Amino acid sequence: MTGIIILVTFIGMIIVAFAAIIQTKLADAIILFMGTGLGSVVLFFTFKAPDVALTEAVIGGGISSLIFLMALKHLGEER
Amino acid sequence: MNIKRELPTTTLSGFALSGLLVVTILNILLQNMPKEIYSAGDALLKLNETEGVANAVTTVVVFFRGFDTLGEIAVLFIASLGIGLMLHSNTHCNIKAESNFMLQTASKLLFPIILLFGIYVMVYGHLSPGGGFQGGVIIASAILLLLISDKSFEIPHSIIITLETFAGVSYVLIGLIGLLILDTFLGNFLPHNISQMGLLLSGGIIPLIYIIVGIKVGSEMSMIVQNIIKRSDDV
């Protein structure tokens, strides 16, 4: 059961990461990057490492995504 | 932006896939290693039963590797200093729109709960998953919620300076006191009985140092967040 969960989550993370760097608009890319962080939190929880999962959830979802969104606000949507 | 550079992407993809193949074959070949490999983690877990706290990761971060945590705090301080030098301005930024009524009401209800949860994760870091880094960043995200919902909220600079200086200086002072009493930097000089493992007051200086780390990280993250949001638009 553990192996199936790891395999499916890895496949999901690869698809979402590939979609995140192909986007043309920057706002969609940032939201899909947050999805990659969520997949990594699920994997850390399956590997029985609760401290690392908590740290990645708070930093990857709270601070790192905020910094990219603020860069989007100051830089504007340009091509 | 969608303009691609002139790069041989097929060559690079071939390189990456061949790296994948090498790693897979190496893994299958390495299955014939001896089953009994002595690792340092087993010895540390045995040592943690008599000299550490209930959470083994906290013991490794604060007590066995306390000097590395001091270096990591220094790196965070330098990053916060650099961001403050580039983005800080004394003129007020004109946020052009007042936020929604729902956001204003909900943030006033949520802010004390998130703050309390951050302090709980910080203080109980040696008994359950958590600690100083996680609790400090949770407190910073509570302050972020207030910053985006209120037009005129700002943390005064003097509070952040006081908190950060106090936390940084007391970390080094505790280490020096340990050097005086026990002849090792960051030695455990407060009483720590093995019979108290699992209670809140246990482990000597380990919960104290983690609370100090949490205060420093929380105030630095709040300053980084405030500097990035309130950067004024007139250069």
Add this chain to the structure above:
Amino acid sequence: MFEFFDQPEVIKVIVSAGSMFLFSIGLFGLLSYKHIIKTFMSIAIMEISIFLLFIGLTFKRDAVAPIIDSTHMDVSIMNDPIPHAMILTAIVIGMAVLALGTSFAIEYYKLTGNINIDEMNSMRY
């Protein structure tokens, strides 16, 4: 089929192959696009893949998390706490470096107005 995927060798192969795939996706994004925020995002994806490889290779299936409480007192079936502590430090430092780099990018854009990394080649603006 469930028993085939639960052997430790198969889990190690899945973890290392998946994280190498993620690393190569990040590398492709880093070298192919010119927007500077996209390069930062690709670097963050590469960092996540290395953290997963580090913790996934020391994972035993019938072990518990390294926390002592009233129901788990036996330390011989616990996971290794040293990689957890190292990855904790690495996550925080990676975030700090990303924040500093983004502030540089914002300031450079306000000063000269280009976000194309192929045109950032002058020593003074």
